[in-house]
Amino acid sequence: MISGDGRGRWAEALCALWLRLTGWRILARRFQVGRGTGAGEVDIIARRGAVLAFIEVKARPTLAQGLEAVTRHQRHRIQRGAEVYLARSQTRLDRTDCRFDVMVVTSPLRLHHARDAWRVDS
Numbered sequence: 001m002i003s004g005d006g007r008g009r010w011a012e013a014l015c016a017l018w019l020r021l022t023g024w025r026i027l028a029r030r031f032q033v034g035r036g037t038g039a040g041e042v043d044i045i046a047r048r049g050a051v052l053a054f055i056e057v058k059a060r061p062t063l064a065q066g067l068e069a070v071t072r073h074q075r076h077r078i079q080r081g082a083e084v085y086l087a088r089s090q091t092r093l094d095r096t097d098c099r100f101d102v103m104v105v106t107s108p109l110r111l112h113h114a115r116d117a118w119r120v121d122s
Contacts, residue, residue, distance in 0.1 A: 011059035011105040012043050018111055019055075024048045033084045040077025044103075045085060047096075053115075054082040055101045063112045066104030075100070075118050 016026050024046040033039035044055040056078055060066035078100065086098070102117040 007059045008057070011103075012057045014105060014109075015055070015057050015103040015111060016044055016046075018113075019044065019046050022048075024053075027052075027089075028085065031081060031085055033081055039080035039084050040074060042078055042081045042085065045082075050095060050097050052096045052098045053101045054078060054085075054098070055103055056117075057103045057105070059105045061106060063104050063106055066106065066112070067102060067114060067117070070102055070117070079120055 012029065016029060020026060025048065026044060026046050028045040029043070031042040031045055042054050043057040044053075046053050046055060056070050056074070058066035058069045060069060082098065082100070099116045100118050100120075102114040104112045104114070106112065
């Protein structure tokens with residue numbers, strides 16, 4: 001049996017592979033800003049065409065549990081991480097549609113991709 005952290009890393013690797021196979025380019029994995037910034041880790045940052053996706057990955061028994069595991073506080077921290085990534089990158093925002101996705105792994109090879117899972121909190 002894989003431990004909690006090991007299961008999460010395995011789920012991230014599986015999701016990154018699936019994204020690559022479906023035409024996404026992985027720009028960053030486990031992007032971290034640093035302690036005390038209010039920004040959280042972004043599991044996967046990927047681009048396909050004009051879409052730049054900041055993706056949170058969850059390994060849970062059901063899709064509902066995976067989606068519920070992304071709390072409002074966590075969404076805010078991921079959004080802050082995305083802001084820092086965009087400020088540091090050379091991404092042309094006028095040509096990019098940024099969104100937040102959630103990928104949930106519910107069994108060894110069962111992936112769910114919730115596109116545009118939430119909008120930026122105002």
